[in-house]
Structures are given as structure tokens and as C-alpha cells.
Amino acid sequence: MTLAIAVAVLAAVGTYLIVRGGAVRLILGFILLGHAANLIIIAAGGTFRREAPLVDGGVVLETMADPLPQAFVLTAIVITFGVTVYLLSLVARTAKRSARNAGEGGAHD
Amino acid sequence: MTDVSFLTTWVLPAVFGVPLFAAVATFILGARWASRLIGLLVPIVVFVIAVLLIVATADGSVVVAQIAGWPGGVSIAFVGDLFSALMLAATSVMVFTCLVFAYSAGLGMDRWFIPSVSIMTAGVYGAFVTGDLFNLFVMVEVALLPSYVLMSRSGVLTALRSARLYLIVNLTASTLFLAGLGVVYGVTGTVNLAALAGLGIFPVVGIAVGVIMMAMMLKAALVPTHSWLPATYPYTSPAVTALFSGLLTKIGAYAIVRIISIVYEPGQLITVIVIAVCVASMIVGVLGALGEGTIRGGLTFQMVSGMGYILVGVVLAGAVGMAAVVFYLIHHMIVMTSLFLTGGSVEHEERTGVVGRLGGLAKAHPIAAFAFFLSAASLVGLPPFSGFWAKLGVLTAAVDAGSALVVVVVLLVSVGTLMSMLKLGTGVFWGLPKGAREDEDTPSDVTVVADTTAGRAGATGTAIDIAAAVEAPPMTRWRPFLVFPGLALALLSLGIGIFPEWLLDLTQTAGESLNDTAGYVTAVLGGGS
Numbered sequence: 320m321t322l323a324i325a326v327a328v329l330a331a332v333g334t335y336l337i338v339r340g341g342a343v344r345l346i347l348g349f350i351l352l353g354h355a356a357n358l359i360i361i362a363a364g365g366t367f368r369r370e371a372p373l374v375d376g377g378v379v380l381e382t383m384a385d386p387l388p389q390a391f392v393l394t395a396i397v398i399t400f401g402v403t404v405y406l407l408s409l410v411a412r413t414a415k416r417s418a419r420n421a422g423e424g425g426a427h428d
Numbered sequence: 429m430t431d432v433s434f435l436t437t438w439v440l441p442a443v444f445g446v447p448l449f450a451a452v453a454t455f456i457l458g459a460r461w462a463s464r465l466i467g468l469l470v471p472i473v474v475f476v477i478a479v480l481l482i483v484a485t486a487d488g489s490v491v492v493a494q495i496a497g498w499p500g501g502v503s504i505a506f507v508g509d510l511f512s513a514l515m516l517a518a519t520s521v522m523v524f525t526c527l528v529f530a531y532s533a534g535l536g537m538d539r540w541f542i543p544s545v546s547i548m549t550a551g552v553y554g555a556f557v558t559g560d561l562f563n564l565f566v567m568v569e570v571a572l573l574p575s576y577v578l579m580s581r582s583g584v585l586t587a588l589r590s591a592r593l594y595l596i597v598n599l600t601a602s603t604l605f606l607a608g609l610g611v612v613y614g615v616t617g618t619v620n621l622a623a624l625a626g627l628g629i630f631p632v633v634g635i636a637v638g639v640i641m642m643a644m645m646l647k648a649a650l651v652p653t654h655s656w657l658p659a660t661y662p663y664t665s666p667a668v669t670a671l672f673s674g675l676l677t678k679i680g681a682y683a684i685v686r687i688i689s690i691v692y693e694p695g696q697l698i699t700v701i702v703i704a705v706c707v708a709s710m711i712v713g714v715l716g717a718l719g720e721g722t723i724r725g726g727l728t729f730q731m732v733s734g735m736g737y738i739l740v741g742v743v744l745a746g747a748v749g750m751a752a753v754v755f756y757l758i759h760h761m762i763v764m765t766s767l768f769l770t771g772g773s774v775e776h777e778e779r780t781g782v783v784g785r786l787g788g789l790a791k792a793h794p795i796a797a798f799a800f801f802l803s804a805a806s807l808v809g810l811p812p813f814s815g816f817w818a819k820l821g822v823l824t825a826a827v828d829a830g831s832a833l834v835v836v837v838v839l840l841v842s843v844g845t846l847m848s849m850l851k852l853g854t855g856v857f858w859g860l861p862k863g864a865r866e867d868e869d870t871p872s873d874v875t876v877v878a879d880t881t882a883g884r885a886g887a888t889g890t891a892i893d894i895a896a897a898v899e900a901p902p903m904t905r906w907r908p909f910l911v912f913p914g915l916a917l918a919l920l921s922l923g924i925g926i927f928p929e930w931l932l933d934l935t936q937t938a939g940e941s942l943n944d945t946a947g948y949v950t951a952v953l954g955g956g957s
Contacts, residue, residue, distance in 0.1 A: 337596070345592075349599050356606040363614030388613060391562055395606055398569045405573070406595065409580060413588045 322362045329355035342410040346403060353399040357392045364388035440481075440493040440506040443474050443516060444554035444567075451546035459539045467527055467542040474553055475520040481513035486934065488941045490951035492559070500953045501623060507559035507952055510938040511754055515556045515682055518758045521920075522674035522765050523549050525913040529769050530667035532909035533776055540581060544574035545671065552675045556682060559952050561612065561619040561640065565605050568647070568679060572598050575676060578668045579660070590663035597656040601646040608639030621690050622952035625945055628692035637691050638698075641684065648680030650739070651708040654732045658716060661731075662724035662781070666772025669724055673731055674765040678757065681738055685753055688742050689942040690949075699743040707837050709736030714844035718851065723771040723781045726852050727764065730807065733841060734760045737822055740838075745828035751939025752821030755931065759806070759818040762921050766803040769914035770796050774856060776910055783852065788861030795911045797857040802918035804849040806925065809842050814924035817932065 329351045336348030364385035372386045450470045454463040484491055485508065494503040508516075527545065535541045551571025558564050576598075580591035613619055615636045616627060627633040649657040657677070661669050692698045713733025720726040738756045741749035773796050774789060775781040790797040806813035819838065826834035924931055941947055 337600075342592075345596065349603070352600075352603045353606070356603050356610060359607050359610035360613065361610075363610045388610070391609065391613070394562075394566060398566070398602075401573065402576075402599065405576060409576075409588070409591065409595070412580075413592070416588065 322358055322366060326355045326358045326362070329358065342413070346406045346410065349406070350399070350403060353395070357395055357399075360388045360391050360395070439477055440491060440508050440557055441495070443477055443557055444506075444550050446470055446473055447546045447550035447553065451543045451550065454546060455543040459537050459542075463542050464531055464536045467536075467546065468524065470546060470549065471520040471524040471527070474549075475517055475524070478513050478516035478520060481508050482510065482517060482934065484508075485510040485513055486937065488937050488947060490941070490948050492951045501618075501620060504563050505559040505620070505622075505952050506557045507622075507948065508557050509941055509948060510934065511685075511942055512556045514754060514758060514934060514938060515678075516553060518761050519549070519552055519556070519675060519678070521917075522761055523671070525769065525917055526667055526671045526674065526765065528909050529670065529772065529913040530665075532907050533665065533667050533772070535665065535667050538581065540577060544577045544581075547571075548574040548578070548671075548675065552679055555679045559621050561621060561624075561687075562609055564683060565602070565609060568605070568683075569602060571676065571679060572602070575672065578671070579664050581664075581668075590660045593656060594660040597646065597660070601643045604646070605640055605643035608636065608643060611636040611639055620952070621686070622949045625690050625949045626693060628696065628698070634692065634696065634698070637687060641687060644680045644683045644687070645705070646680075648677050648684060648735055648739075649732055650705050650735055651712050651732065652705070654709065654712065654735075657732060658720070658725055658728040661728045662722060666724065666768065666775050666781075669728075670765050670768035670772060673728075673768050674761050677731060677735065678761060681735060681757060684739055685742055685750075685757075685942070689750065690945050694743065694746065702743045703740060703831065703834060706736040706740035707833060709733060710740075710837055710841040711736075711844075714841045714848060717848040718844065721783055723775060723783060723786075723852060723856060724768065725781075726783075726848060727767050727771060730767075730845065730848070731764055733845065734764065734807075736841075737819070737838070740834055741822055741825045744825040744831060744834065747936075747940045747943040748821075748828050749825035749939070750942040751932075751935045752818070752825045754935040754938045754942070755821050756818040758931070758935075759814040759921065759924070762917050762924075763803050763806045763815060766799065766914045766917035766921065767807065769917065770799045770803065770911065771856075773910040773914060776907075783855035786856045787859040788857075790857040793857075793911070795915055799911065799915040799918045800853060800857060802922055803914070804853060806918070806921040808846045808849060812922070812925045814921040814928070814931075816925060817928045821935075 333348045333351030333355060336344045336351065339348075364387070368382055368384045370379070370382045370384060372383045447470050450466050454466050457463045457466075481491065488510065491508040492500070493506040493508075494500060495506065496503060523545070530536060530541065530545075548571050551567045551569070551574075554570065555564055555567035558567055576591065576595055579594050580588055609619055612624070612633070615632050616624060618624065624633070624637070628637060646653040661672055664672075688698065688702070710733050713729050713731070713736065716729035717726045717733065720729055734756075738753060738760055741752035741756065743749065744752075771781070774786065774793060777793060778786055778789070780786065802813070806815040809815040809819035819842065822838055823835060826838065
């Protein structure tokens with residue numbers, strides 16, 4: 320239930336930030352949405368199973384954590400991180416160009 | 429079945445690996461002739477692999493590479509069936525021709541261009557051979573990240589704005605895809621496509637996979653989620669538009685075909701949904717194409733319309749419909765890329781893509797006019813072009829399925845396609861030369877300029893943006909390789925139209941194996957090889 324609420328809040332805030340517009344809000348919104356998706360995957364593995372998934376005899380399958388969703392999430396986090404860095408650099412570039420264009424326009428006026 | 433063990437272990441993953449290594453090599457080498465050569469070699473290598481795969485799977489068998497030798501169901505499998513093989517072959521041809529065009533247009537000088545294209549194609553080829561939904565997500569991301577770079581490399585502010593819209597749309601789709609993966613895993617405990625076979629009969633699985641289908645629909649630009657495509661694709665350089673049209677939306681189409689064919693059973697609610705979406709795509713796309721005022725603007729709407737034609741067969745008449753899907757997909761890739769390349773060559777030579785400023789160019793660019801005529805006739809579906817057989821296939825499937833709605837819409841929209849291509853053709857190649865048209869068009873152009881400078885342009889798509897976004901270098905000499913790629917693809921479409929039997933046979937087999945997925949499932953899960 321905690322996870323469901325967390326996903327709901329993250330998705331709601333993320334969507335709000337994206338539709339509000341503005342470059343930085345947009346990026347923050349997508350970061351939050353990405354977290355929401357990651358939590359869904361973690362929840363899919365079952366949060367009640369917490370033991371380390373090492374098959375060395377001492378672990379019961381019922382309490383063993385599912386390693387696959389964790390691997391998924393790890394991959395997804397890396398991808399989201401890369402995209403975020405790219406987005407930020409794109410925003411910085413756009414801002415610089417806009418500023419320069421505005422400056423040129425001002426010089427002509 | 430021929431002995432294909434060598435294909436399974438190394439060659440199938442190679443379609444993903446070779447372009448990746450090429451990307452690293454070309455990045456280190458920088459913008460030199462060696463990089464350009466490597467860039468051209470990669471699609472050739474992939475094409476050879478694809479032909480080997482077609483030979484190996486022409487009897488409907490399925491080639492599987494269980495990565496790291498894990499047993500089926502545990503490993504992340506690379507799967508090659510005839511559909512994948514045909515897609516690989518078609519895409520590699522598209523990449524090769526687009527690269528020739530791009531080099532001729534001067535993009536080969538950009539240090540980032542060839543590595544970006546290599547990585548992008550790695551993702552696309554990978555998506556065609558992966559047998560795992562999460563791996564599909566990764567492949568799609570691998571293809572998308574360099575596409576962001578390519579999209580925003582045009583260097584003009586308007587291009588950056590449309591690049592932002594492109595990013596938002598694709599990030600939304602990716603996030604939705606990821607969430608859908610979580611739901612599918614939570615419901616079924618697997619994301620291996622073969623293990624999900626037929627599970628769509630359970631509503632909860634059907635809905636979970638439906639989330640992924642929605643993400644793919646957004647990427648394929650089907651109708652309720654299509655409007656981003658005409659607002660972004662025309663605003664980058666022509667070569668990149670052609671590449672994207674041949675590759676990226678087609679990943680969405682491929683994934684939709686693959687997932688529907690494996691997961692869902694015919695006769696479910698999905699049949700109604702797919703027909704509704706596809707019919708709407710055909711109609712809205714063609715109407716949009718009629719209203720557009722630029723070459724590439726009109727063509728991107730034709731992509732939306734074509735996506736409806738491609739996918740409607742997925743739920744019609746089983747194997748016949750699936751065969752129509754595969755044939756139409758290949759035909760559409762060839763023809764749309766040809767049109768974008770031909771249109772792009774005109775844009776480069778005349779330095780604008782606004783139809784109102786062009787006209788009477790058939791004399792100045794006879795080869796481009798000829799290529800445009802061939803591809804446009806093929807897109808409309810006139811015999812003896814590949815489009816005729818493609819539309820005939822869709823119509824046959826619709827008649828077999830008894831769907832009068834699809835038959836009527838396919839025929840009516842073809843008339844609309846004819847009109848929009850006539851409009852483009854007369855506006856660019858056969859109409860009055862631009863001098864004679866200048867007076868009537870000038871006032872509207874001025875308003876457009878005022879609109880743009882007001883800063884509202886962005887994604888709404890005014891004609892002048894494209895003119896600004898394309899930084900064509902000044903014409904100093906005739907560049908034959910600007911028009912030959914488009915002409916070659918147009919002639920390929922004509923060739924397929926005149927000799928369609930071999931491709932019809934192949935797509936027939938591909939359609940049968942898509943319709944009856946037992947072979948696919950056994951090959952992936954059944955511990956084979």
C-alpha cells in the first residue's frame with residue numbers, strides 16, 4: 320500500500336510538473352515519472368520478500384527477493400540518468416542560444 | 429531445415445554488436461573518410477546477415493540464440509524468424525541509401541553523425557531480433573538516445589524547439605513502456621514474449637500488455653497520438669527525417685505486430701480497437717496531408733495514414749492479414765524513404781521545402797521528378813508498383829474477414845492519397861514556376877514570418893520554420909548522389925511491383941508463422957539448440 324501511494328504521488332506530481340511547462344520543471348517531472356515507473360517494477364517483484372536471493376541452501380523460496388525486477392530497475396535508472404543529463408545539456412544550450420538571439424535582436428533595434 | 433547453428437550463436441547477436449563497435453570506431457576516428465566507409469559497411473554486413481537469415485527461415489523455422497547458453501525461458505533470447513529477417517534486410521537497405529544521401533548532403537562532415545546513426549541502427553536491428561519485452565525496451569532506448577542527438581543537431585533554434593517536443597513525446601512513451609513492463613511482470617512473472625503467448629485471453633494480462641501497446645502506439649504515431657509526428661519530423665535535416673521515417677516509427681509498428689500476434693488471440697476486444705485506430709489513422713493522416721503546405725509536412729502525414737494501412741491487417745483474417753502486414757510494412761518503408769529522399773534533394777537544391785515557393789521544377793530536376801512520380805504512384809497503389817500488391821493484400825484480408833468498413837476506407841483513402849500526391853507533385857514539379865506564383869503567395873508568407881518571430885512557432889508547425897531549419901549548403905555543383913538514393917528506392921518499388929512473387933511467397937510464410945506462433949514459442953522455450 321505504501322508503494323502504491325508513493326507511485327500515485329510521484330506520478331501525479333510528475334505529470335503536474337510536465338504539463339506546467341518550463342524546461343527545468345519538465346525535466347524534474349520526467350525524473351519523478353521515471354521513479355514512479357521504477358517503483359511499479361519493484362512492487363511487481365513483491366515487497367514482502369526481503370531475503371538475499373543466494374541459492375546456497377539456507378534460503379526459502381517464499382521469502383527470497385526476486386532479483387529480476389531489481390535488475391530491470393537498475394537498467395532503467397541508468398537510462399533515465401543518461402536521458403536526464405542529455406535533457407539538462409539541451410536546456411542549457413537552448414537557453415544560451417535564446418539569450419544570444421535576444422541580444423542580437425536588441426542590438427538591431 | 430538447413431544447418432543454422434552458426435547463425436544462432438554469433439550471427440544473430442552480431443546485428444546488434446557490429447553497429448555498436450562501428451559506432452565506437454567511427455567516434456574515435458572522427459569525421460574522416462574511414463568513418464564514412466565504416467558507416468556504409470555496417471548496413472552491408474547486416475544485409476548479408478539478413479539474407480542468410482531469410483534463407484535459413486524461409487521454410488518458416490525460427491532461429492534462436494540463447495544468450496550465455498542459459499536454458500530457454502531463463503535466458504534473454506535473440507530470436508530470428510522470417511518477419512525479423514525481412515525487416516532486417518529492408519532496414520539495412522534504408523540505412524545504406526539514407527547514408528549515401530546524407531554524405532552527399534554534407535552530414536558526413538559532422539563528427540557526431542555517423543556514430544549516432546550507428547548506435548541508432550544498432551537499437552533498431554536489436555529490436556527486430558529480441559525475444560524479450562524488457563530487452564525490447566532497452567533496444568528502443570538505444571535507438572532513441574542518438575535520435576535525440578540527431579534531432580537537435582540541426583543547430584537552429586526552431587529545430588531545438590521541435591527537438592524538445594520530440595523528447596517529451598518519446599520520454600512519455602518510454603516511461604509508459606517501463607510502467608507497463610512492471611505491470612506485466614507483476615501479473616505474469618515474466619517478460620519473455622514466448623512465455624506470454626496466448627495469455628492475452630486473461631483480461632488482467634490483456635490490460636497489462638495493453639499499457640505497453642499504448643506506449644508503442646505513441647511511438648508508431650497512430651491516430652489519437654499522432655500529432656507529434658508532423659510537428660517534429662519535418663524540422664530536422666532531410667536525411668535525418670528520411671532515416672527516422674524508415675526506422676523509428678517502424679520499431680513501433682514491428683513491436684505492435686509482434687506483441688499482438690503472440691499475446692492476443694483473434695476475436696478479442698483488441699480486434700475492434702485496432703480496426704478503429706487504424707481506420708482513424710488512415711483518414712486523419714490523408715486529410716492532414718492534403719492540408720499541409722510543405723513537402724515533408726505532407727509526407728509525414730502520409731506516414732500516419734500509412735501506419736493505419738500497415739497495422740489494420742494484424743487483426744484481419746489470420747495468416748492472410750499478417751502476410752499483408754509484412755508486405756505493406758516493407759513496401760511502405762521503401763516508398764516513404766524514397767519520397768523523403770527525393771523531396772529532401774529538392775529541398776537541398778532549392779533551399780526551401782515550402783510548396784508555395786516551388787513549382788515547375790521538373791525541368792531543373794528531371795531525375796527527382798521521375799523518382800517522385802514513381803514513388804507517388806506506388807504510394808497511391810497503382811499497378812505495376814509494389815503499392816498495388818500491398819493494397820491488394822490489405823483488401824484481400826479485409827474481404828476475407830468480411831470487414832466492409834476497412835474495404836471502403838482503404839479505397840476512399842487511396843483517392844485522398846492520390847489527391848495529396850497530385851497536389852505535392854503539381855506544386856513542386858509540374859506547376860507554374862515560382863516566379864509566376866509569387867504574387868498570390870507573398871501575403872500569406874508575410875503573416876507566417878510575423879507569427880514565427882512572435883515566438884509562438886515551436887511545434888505548431890508553420891511553413892517558414894522548415895525553410896529556416898534546413899541549413900542547406902549553397903549549391904556549387906550538381907550532386908548526383910542527392911537524387912540517386914531516392915531514385916534507387918523508387919526503382920526497387922517498381923521492381924517488386926513487376927516481380928512480386930518472391931516477396932509475396934516470403935511474406936506469406938512470414939504471415940503464417942506470425943499467425944501460428946507455436947513454432948516461435950517452441951523454438952524459444954523448448955530448450956532447442
